[in-house]
Amino acid sequence: MARNPKITFIGAGSTVFMKNIVGDVLQRPSLAGATIALMDLNPQRLEESAVVVNKLIATLGVKAKAETYSDQRKALAGADFVVVAFQIGGYEPCTVTDFEVPKKYGLRQTIADTLGVGGIMRALRTVPHLWKVCEDMLAVCPQAILLQYVNPMAINTWAISEKYPGIKQVGLCHSVQGTAMELAHDLDLPYEEIRYRSAGINHMAFYLKFEHRQPDGSYRDLYPDLVRAYREGRAPKPGWNPRCPNKVRYEMLTRLGFFVTESSEHFAEYTPYFIKQGRPDLIEKFGIPLDEYPKRCIEQIERWKGQAEAYRSADRIEVEESKEYASSIMNSVWTGEPSVIYGNVRNNGCITSLPQDCAAEVPCLVDASGIQPTYIGDLPPQLTALIRTNINVQELTVKALMTENREHIYHAAMMDPHTAAELDLDQIWSLVDDLLAAHGDWLPAWARTKRKNQAA
Secondary structure, three states: OOOOOEEEEEOOOOHHHHHHHHHHHHOOHHHOOOEEEEEOOOHHHHHHHHHHHHHHHHHHOOOOEEEEEOOHHHHHOOOOEEEEOOOOOHHHHHHHHHHHHHHOOOOOOOOOOOOHHHHHHHHHHHHHHHHHHHHHHHHHOOOOEEEEOOOOHHHHHHHHHHHOOOOEEEEOOOHHHHHHHHHHHHOOOOHHHEEEEEEEEOOEEEEEEEEEEOOOOOEEEOHHHHHHHHHOOOOOOOOOOOOOOOHHHHHHHHHHOOOEOOOHHHHHHHOOOOOOOOOHHHHHHHOOOOOHHHHHHHHHHHHHHHHHHHHHHOOOOOOOOOOOOHHHHHHHHHHOOOEEEEEEEEOOOOOOOOOOOOEEEEEEEEEOOEEEEOOOOOOOHHHHHHHHHHHHHHHHHHHHHHHOOOHHHHHHHHHOHHHHHHOOHHHHHHHHHHHHHHHHHHOOHHHOOOOOOOOO
16 A cells, blocks of 8 residues: 655644645645644644644545644654644844844835845844754654745755755745746736746745737737836736735836746835835835734734634535645656756856856646656846845845854845845944844744943
């Protein structure tokens, strides 16, 4: 009898995300008998997630089984696939710190989980825990594939490939396919008729081609239509994030000639052009939602209170297919049935105009041989130049983590496009001091510092 896979979730208390992935997995015949190992340090959230998984199993009538663990290594033992989805430090205190401390310097952010001073701090909190997952995987499931859903995605992927090159890993995000759906919506076209090719780094990849299938089977370039719709005020259409009208990305399309895959609220803080002290006109013109991530966190926490009770009392949990790649990857590896996904992997020459060791986001073929990135070549020079400004921050943050050299944390903040456009060197140094002090024990020991009014 064929063996069923074991799928381990580290950070299974992210119940809604876990539900979407497990729902996708259990609808695939090759995975419907899987053992779902749930691991989380929060016993209440772990128990809630177990309730959800067992009700999904009952709803779909499959032979999968759920197991719960508080011990990470025991949860990983014998796993074939490892899904990681956790946030070190949570909304409180760490996300609040990442926003409130920079705000004292006049530095405003939107999401602050990927780049900028918020992204740097999140990386310092997160990477050591990902490395511990990798260490445990090498001990008890060395052939498993790590499906990494944690931000800052590019820094995490890069840091794992540096310290644990033997780990089979891919960083996964839904921005490529999600934005393609959004653009199809803006143009009133069926998503199924769209063809695209994207490449770059996570949250700053660009559609090198974005085309619509014609009745005769040929494909038409949609970029002229997108530019025209923006200039005529017909795009972006409302309906995705009502707090962010998505004008930043459309404006950048008119300047660069290509559309970026991640949202306008993210992109506004990856560049020096849109969020500026003393320029409320820019915030209003482009509809930039400052402090957006804390607002989302508060809303999600409040929403979860009702969701948890609804899941607990429901006899069945309805299952809808998500747009995540996880189940597609697992199915292709397990059965050999090929698929194509967009994944974050060590570049290794896939994008020849970017550094070899950076984390690139490129199309990948997946089959029984695993995840195989495809060759892109050079990106257009304006895209390479803009992406490199973000890679500089990622590279120095990874260097700080690898060498345990605190100086590189300051260097990373110096190179951040938005931070450098707003603050001078003394301010940047002082801000990093304050952030390191405020995070305290959430950071690795080598990165910790004392507050200025404390004795050395």
